[in-house]
Amino acid sequence: MTDNTAILTTRDGAVGTITINRPDTLNALNIPTLLELERALTELEADDGVHVIVVTGAGERAFVAGGDIADLDSRQGLAHYLDFAEVIHRVFRRFETCDKPTVAAVNGWALGGGTELLLSLDVRIAAETAKFGLPEINLGLFPGAGGTQRILRQIPSCRARELVFTGDQFTAAEAVAWGLINRAVPKADLMAEAMATATKIAAKSPLILKMIKRTLRHGAEMPLGAALAYEQAMIGLVLDTEDSHEGCRAFLEKRKAAFTGR
CATH class of the missing domain: 1.10.12 (Lyase 2-enoyl-coa Hydratase; Chain  A, domain 2)
Incomplete structure (x- = not known):
């Protein structure tokens, strides 16, 4: 299937997998990567043989470690609103509204946009060593790819507000305890667990x-x-x-x- 610079897609039976493939930048999201991600989703959505979509990151270190900070620093408000923010909101909403179930396989850091992408996916499985967080406040920013709104709707309000206000990172075990992810497994077992879950769902109508x-x-x-x-x-x-x-x-x-x- 698709083999682009930033995004890889593969298929195993009725399960399609999207891999964000920028390990040298910890799979950071920029506009070209987001557009490739959107194209990959469109391709798998249109494939009637694909019933479930798994999303993961390339490399050993990160699922998605956030956005490109230097790029953000170069932006001004209206241009950002009409450009990067428009694209990332559209792409994450596409995942959220996709008619096919999605499974996150979080293999490492999921910070900023990584946590925000996670919040748009249906079933979430993480390596026990994965780390999460919405650290934008530390840059004088706040989560702007749906994070402030989705996290409020998915975990208790007081917990969500603390995470956004402090920018603190949290562990996979904490994410399980708060109901933000389904389960944490040994890293060596992550993809097998994600694929087993996806395959089980894919057997349904x-x-x-x-x-x-x-x-x-x-x-x-x-x-x-x-x-x-x-x-x-x-x-x-x-x-x-x-x-x-x-x-x-x-x-x-x-x-x-x-x-x-x-």
Whole structure:
């Protein structure tokens, strides 16, 4: 599949993997890298044979260690808003709204934009040695790629505010305890664990996974009453699919379901 300078994509069965491939810069994100990342996501989204997407970083040290600080220092407000910020917000939102489940395999530092990318992905597995943080305050900045908004919605408000105010780094064990990641595993086992999780999800109906993701995403942005009504409508649509009835019949017949995505 795609083999570009900054982004690599591969496929193993129904699992596509995106690797951010700038290990010499700790996989820092700049505009060319973000645009390649967006193209890789578009390619895997369009591939009907890919049901789940894994995202990881190249090298031993970093998942994504943030943005290019020298580049940020060269920017002024309006140009930044219309240029880099526009691109990174769009790309991270694309991952967040992707109809295919995503799995993060955090192999090392996930700082600044690395943590912000993580916040846009569905299932998160990290090496026990991984480190996280939103250190922008130490540069006289604050997280500007969705970090302030997503972290408030994913962990307790007081914890989120402390992390953003102090810029302190935190460990994989702490991230698990706060519910920010699913689990931490020995680094040597990271990709095997991420692929096993992705493969398990990929065995489900891709159509129902798509509808679940939409239900979760849109429902989270609604008041509870509206979200429950939306869920009620979506489960009705699910019962119009072939896969829902195949799953029920397979259960009754004590066999493995053969999902087709219809």
